[in-house]
Amino acid sequence: MSNLSLMIIDPSVTHPEVASFNKIVSNCPFPCSYHLPVMSDTSSLSNSFSNTCGIIILGSAASVNEKSDWQLKLGEILDSAMHYDIPVLGICFGHQFLAKHLGGKVDYLWDKKKRKGVRKVNMKISSLIESDYLTELIYSHQEGVVESSDDINITASSEMVNVEGICHKTKPIWGFQTHIEASLSFAKRQDISKKKYEKIDNNGTDIMKAFFNKI
Numbered sequence: 001m002s003n004l005s006l007m008i009i010d011p012s013v014t015h016p017e018v019a020s021f022n023k024i025v026s027n028c029p030f031p032c033s034y035h036l037p038v039m040s041d042t043s044s045l046s047n048s049f050s051n052t053c054g055i056i057i058l059g060s061a062a063s064v065n066e067k068s069d070w071q072l073k074l075g076e077i078l079d080s081a082m083h084y085d086i087p088v089l090g091i092c093f094g095h096q097f098l099a100k101h102l103g104g105k106v107d108y109l110w111d112k113k114k115r116k117g118v119r120k121v122n123m124k125i126s127s128l129i130e131s132d133y134l135t136e137l138i139y140s141h142q143e144g145v146v147e148s149s150d151d152i153n154i155t156a157s158s159e160m161v162n163v164e165g166i167c168h169k170t171k172p173i174w175g176f177q178t179h180i181e182a183s184l185s186f187a188k189r190q191d192i193s194k195k196k197y198e199k200i201d202n203n204g205t206d207i208m209k210a211f212f213n214k215i
Contacts (some may be wrong), residue, residue: 004053005031009045009074011093013038013059019183020058021102021121027205028212038062043075043087049080054087054215057094063143063205064096075101087172089211092141095175099166102173103149108142116140116190118200119185121178126155127165128174135203137178140190144177172214175189180204 005027010017016036025032030053035044038060055077066072078101081088090098098105109115121137123129145163149152156165156176166175179186182204187197 003155005033005048007035007045007052007055008032008047009055009057009077009094010034010035011038011058011062011070011074012036013061017058017181017183017186018036019185020138020179020181023183024056024181024207024208027208030212031097037070042070043071044078046121049077051078052086054080054211055081055089056181057088057089057182059092059094059140064093064100065143068134071097082171082173085172087211087214088174089208090173090175091181092139092177093179095166095177096145097141098175099145099148099152099163102151102168103157104152105143105147106143109144109146110142112142114140115144115160117180118192118196119160121156121158121164123156123165124151125152125182127164127172128167128173128214129206130210131157131171136200137176137180137204138187138190138192138200139178141177145167150171156200169183176207178204180207 093175100106123133144161152166157165164177
């Protein structure tokens with residue numbers, strides 16, 4: 001494990017989420033590598049894969065329905081991770097990408113309107129979550145998973161979104177629509193106060209730590 005690192009993929013198209021990356025690094029018990037496939041290039045994904053113990057795919061303003069070249073490369077990386085049973089966590093865009101790649105469907109949820117803020121999410125017991133519970137998490141998106149596939153279990157839901165969380169039935173793959181990795185700077189861009197952020201920050205961090213324990 002000492003020679004391996006967690007691959008963090010940031011598919012940002014305008015604003016690299018460096019603060020969120022740093023937050024992950026501060027909570028992660030092993031080294032992390034940062035990859036920016038849209039604003040930089042995809043070569044680092046292939047170059048780093050052999051030294052990867054896990055993968056996190058962050059959020060993006062891009063749509064998983066665009067079928068761009070960098071998304072095709074991301075799909076290849078996911079296929080390789082599945083082949084070698086490398087744990088994968090998808091967040092927001094990453095969650096949608098996993099669901100679609102595994103046979104689900106992603107579409108607009110609110111007449112192409114973006115919504116953001118904090119919402120209550122019902123977490124269900126799964127291969128990642130030890131018990132059912134209700135929690136508050138940060139969100140910012142306009143699309144969502146509207147259909148899952150036979151390979152996926154739905155592991156979280158809310159009044160706003162039916163498919164808040166997913167896990168693969170046989171592979172170490174999990175996804176969450178909410179921004180469990182959100183930094184304070186990200187929260188402020190969603191009009192969330194520092195006081196509110198500090199109150200709920202650990203809710204997302206605890207989920208990320210559960211993922212780290214699977215690596």
